[in-house]
Amino acid sequence: MSQQDPKVEKMLDNLSEGVMFLDENGKIVSVNNALAEIFCVEKEKAPGSSLIEYIRNHELENFIKNALESQRGAEQEFELVTPVEIVVRIKALLYGSQSEKRGLLVVINDMTATRKLERIRVEFAANVSHELKTPLAAIKGYIETLQDGAIDDKKNNIKFLKIIGEQVERLDRLISDLLELSKIESGKKEITLARFSINELFDSVKFIAGHAAEKKKVVIKAQIPPNFADVLADKNMMEIALLNLVDNAVKFSSNSEVVISVERSDGKVKLTVSDSGIGIPVELLPRIFERFFRADKARSREFGGTGLGLSIVKHVMEVHHGSVLVESEPEKGSKFTLAFPD
Ligand SMILES: Nc1ncnc2c1ncn2[C@@H]1O[C@H](COP(=O)(O)OP(=O)(O)OP(=O)(O)O)[C@@H](O)[C@H]1O
Ligand SMILES: [Mg+2]
Incomplete structure (x- = not known):
C-alpha cells in the first residue's frame, strides 16, 4: 500500500475527509488525521487493529464486513455517538488487484454541521408557520363572530376590534423582525x-x-x-x-x-x-x-x-x-x- 510513502501520507493528512485503509481481512492498515479527529480516536492506535477495536460501533462494523465479504463498494449515512453525536457519510471502495480478495478504502464525510443546518431550517419554517397561524386564527375567529351578529353587540364589538388590531400588530412585528433578521443574515443590510x-x-x-x-x-x-x-x-x-x-x-x-x-x-x-x-x-x-x-x-x-x-x-x-x-x-x-x- 503506497500510503507508507510519506508524501502520500502527508497529502491524506491534509484532507478534510476521513480516510481509512483496511486490508482484505478487515484489519486497519492506516488512517489519516481527519478520521482520528472525526471519531475522537488516536491515529497511532489504528494500524493492525480491527475496526471494532478501534471504533466501537457495531453498525459500522457490519457495514464494512458486508462490503468486504461481498467485495462490493457501498455508501451509507450513519448517526454515531463518539461520545459526541455526529452524522457521517461513509463510502467504502475496493482497492487492490482484481485477481485476489481486495481491501477497502473508506472515505468519511462529516455531515454533522450540514444536517444541523438543515434541521434548523426545517424547524424555522415550522416555527414561522405556527407564529403566523396563531394570530391569523384569532383574527379570522373574531371577524366571523362580528359577522355573525356581534357587530351590533355594543358591549363587545369594540373589544373584538381591539383584539383584531392587536393581532394585526403582532403579525406586523413578526414580519418586520423576520425581514430584519434575513437582511442582516444575508449580508444585504448595509x-x-x-x-x-x-x-x-x-x-x-x-x-x-x-x-x-x-x-x-x-x-x-x-x-x-x-x-x-x-x-x-x-x-x-x-x-x-x-x-x-x-x-x-x-x-x-x-x-x-x-x-x-x-x-x-x-x-x-x-x-x-x-x-x-x-x-x-x-x-x-x-x-x-x-x-x-x-x-x-x-x-x-x-x-x-x-x-x-x-x-x-x-x-x-x-x-x-x-x-x-x-x-x-x-x-x-x-x-x-x-x-x-x-
Ligand atoms: N431581561 C430578561 N429577563 C428575563 N428573561 C429574558 C430577558 N431577556 C430575554 N429573556 C428570555 O429570553 C427569551 C428570548 O428573548 P427574545 O427577546 O429573543 O424573545 P421575546 O422577547 O420572547 O420575543 P420578541 O423579542 O421577538 O418580541 C425570552 O422569551 C425570555 O424567556
Ligand atoms: Mg424580546
Whole structure:
C-alpha cells in the first residue's frame, strides 16, 4: 500500500475527509488525521487493529464486513455517538488487484454541521408557520363572530376590534423582525459606521420604550459618565439592539428599575442593560439567542413576543465585530452587555 510513502501520507493528512485503509481481512492498515479527529480516536492506535477495536460501533462494523465479504463498494449515512453525536457519510471502495480478495478504502464525510443546518431550517419554517397561524386564527375567529351578529353587540364589538388590531400588530412585528433578521443574515443590510452620541441613543430608546415601561411601573434610568466621547457604530442597528434588550428588561420585570449604562474598557465600548426581573435559569442561557427560543412559553403568551429579539441583537453585534453577553439569576434579574470595538 503506497500510503507508507510519506508524501502520500502527508497529502491524506491534509484532507478534510476521513480516510481509512483496511486490508482484505478487515484489519486497519492506516488512517489519516481527519478520521482520528472525526471519531475522537488516536491515529497511532489504528494500524493492525480491527475496526471494532478501534471504533466501537457495531453498525459500522457490519457495514464494512458486508462490503468486504461481498467485495462490493457501498455508501451509507450513519448517526454515531463518539461520545459526541455526529452524522457521517461513509463510502467504502475496493482497492487492490482484481485477481485476489481486495481491501477497502473508506472515505468519511462529516455531515454533522450540514444536517444541523438543515434541521434548523426545517424547524424555522415550522416555527414561522405556527407564529403566523396563531394570530391569523384569532383574527379570522373574531371577524366571523362580528359577522355573525356581534357587530351590533355594543358591549363587545369594540373589544373584538381591539383584539383584531392587536393581532394585526403582532403579525406586523413578526414580519418586520423576520425581514430584519434575513437582511442582516444575508449580508444585504448595509452597515454605516458613524460617530454619534450615546446620550442621543439612550434618549431615543427611553422615549420609545417609555410607554410600555410606564404601564409596568418600571423606571428606565440612563447612566453615562460625564463627557463621554461619541462612539463609532451603525446608529440605527445599535438602536434596534438596545431597544430589544430594554424591551425584554421591561417585559420581564415590574415595579422596578431598568438601568442602561455605558463604559469604555479593554479597547471596547460596553453598553449594559440591567433589570431586577424574573431572570433566566442558567441551563437556558446558551439557548436564548436562538431564533424563536423563549424560556417560558406560558409566560411569553402573557407578555407577548416571538423569541426573535435576541437573535437580532446577536446578529447586530456580529456585523459590528462585537459580542453580546448575558448574566442572569432567576428571581434576581438579568444583565446584558453589548461590546464592540471603540
Ligand atoms: N431581561 C430578561 N429577563 C428575563 N428573561 C429574558 C430577558 N431577556 C430575554 N429573556 C428570555 O429570553 C427569551 C428570548 O428573548 P427574545 O427577546 O429573543 O424573545 P421575546 O422577547 O420572547 O420575543 P420578541 O423579542 O421577538 O418580541 C425570552 O422569551 C425570555 O424567556
Ligand atoms: Mg424580546
